[in-house]
Amino acid sequence: EANSMLDLEPPVHTRLRTLVNRAFVSRQVERLRARVEALANELIDRFEPGKAVDLLPAFAAPLPITIIAEMLGVPVEMGPQLLDWSHQMVAMYMHGRTRAIEETANRAAREFADFLRGYVTERRRNPGDDLLSLLISAQEDGERLSEDEMVSSAILLLNAGHEATVHQTGNAVRSILMQGGDVSRFFGSPEATAATVEECLRFDAPLHMFARYAYQEIEVAPGIVVQPGETIGLLLGMANHDPRAFADPLAFRPDRADQKNVSFGAGIHFCIGAPLARLELQVSLKTLFERHPKLHLAEEARFRDTYHFHGLETLAVGF
Ligand code: HEM
Structure with missing residues (x-):
């Protein structure tokens, strides 16, 4: 974390x-649209007809981890292992942290870093069209990035790149289903889809709290200094x-x-x-509701008993 931006x-x-x-930047990210759509469709194809499906493991979780692993150039088959390391590390930010949780998180961080160091060595030999190779070439060009900084950045992207998105996907599906009626009204045009996603982010955000420090005395509200x-x-x-x-x-x-x-924060750390x-979110939600316009909750969606991340334990739906 010493090198985490x-x-x-x-x-x-x-x-x-x-x-x-x-x-x-948006221009780079836009290139991923077709891939995200294909992946969303593949995941939906695997839903078993006539059976309730828990959308968290079946849809919300695999999509962002696959995309960020592909972007970084890390093997997609490593997905479950990356998720394990990530869950163990982010447990550090949850309420009720114990010594055992801290040790597990530390072990996960070390294993994750060791894996990435090996991978950076491999990528140095065989550069590809991925973010890790881009960071390596930046380093080789001007020494602007140490290996520790590269490893920390990759870990941050893998962790941040999916935890919040998974919860936001679940929260968004629940928020939309709670409105009742024909869901197609939320996805009628690209603008409508974008507006729906923004409202989902506002209505039920996946990160409820970020702690920061004051650098100077500041009166944030009358009498609150x-x-x-x-x-x-x-x-x-x-x-x-x-x-x-x-x-x-x-x-x-x-x-x-x-x-x-303000779900994505504000200022220089936005x-x-x-x-x-x-x-x-735009592509996955639109694809999901277009393919299954009759999607409905199969049982009441339960929130996880955690603070910091705000997301569901299960999201069982019928279609
Ligand atoms: C719905 C999904 C997401 C939410 C709600 C979310 C939310 C946040 C928030 C609240 C912050 C801190 C902002 C601040 O301090 O003001 C943050 C920072 C960050 N997020 Fe996300 N995030 C999401 C998805 C992602 C994804 C997909 C990635 C990368 C692939 C990512 C990478 C990062 C990074 C690297 C930072 C640190 C930026 C910095 O310190 O300059 N996040 N995110």
Whole structure:
């Protein structure tokens, strides 16, 4: 984590972010649209007719991990192992962390880093058209990136690249189904689909809190002064429901004029993966609801008893 851009400040943060960001600008990400659509269709093809399917393992989880593994140039068959490492590492940010959880997370981080170091060596010999090769060539050109920074960036992308997206996919399907009626009204045009996804992000965000530190004394609200070094818990999920910022905040209204959700954060650390996450959500939700317009909950969707990540335990649906 010492090299994770999420927790770094300029100038190191700027240097790392600029390099990684090359692969995530909208123009690059747009090239993945057809692949995301094909993958969504493949996953839907595997649903067994007449049976309820839990969309989290069957649809929401495999899609983002496959895409980010392909982008990085890591073998897709490694998906389940990457997920295991990632789950063990992000357990560090959950409430009620124990020594055993910390040790498991540390072990996972070491194994994950060792795997990537081996992979970087392999990619140095055989560069490809992937993000890891791009980072290696940046390093070889100007020494702008140490090997530790490269490994940390890859781990951050693999972890961040799917945990939040999985939960957002589940939360979005549930939010849409809760509206009742014909779901095709949410996906009538690319603009409508994009607006639906933004409203899903606002309505039920997958990350409810990000902690940051104050660098200088600041009065955040009348009488509420934060001192340098104090932690601020930024309640993203709550900000998205602030009645002073959103008219009728508890209503799901993709056509709202005041859409400005903060689910991807704000400022210099604003989510690098936002264009990718938006594309994945737009394509996967549209494909799912177009293929199965009668999709419905087979049982009540249950939220996981966690804080920080806000997502479902199961999402059993019939179609
Ligand atoms: C719905 C899905 C996602 C949500 C809700 C989300 C949310 C966030 C949030 C809240 C932050 C912190 C922003 C801040 O501190 O102001 C963040 C940072 C970040 N996210 Fe995402 N994210 C998602 C998907 C992704 C994806 C798909 C990737 C990459 C493939 C990604 C990569 C990152 C990275 C690298 C950072 C750190 C950026 C920095 O520190 O400069 N995220 N994300």
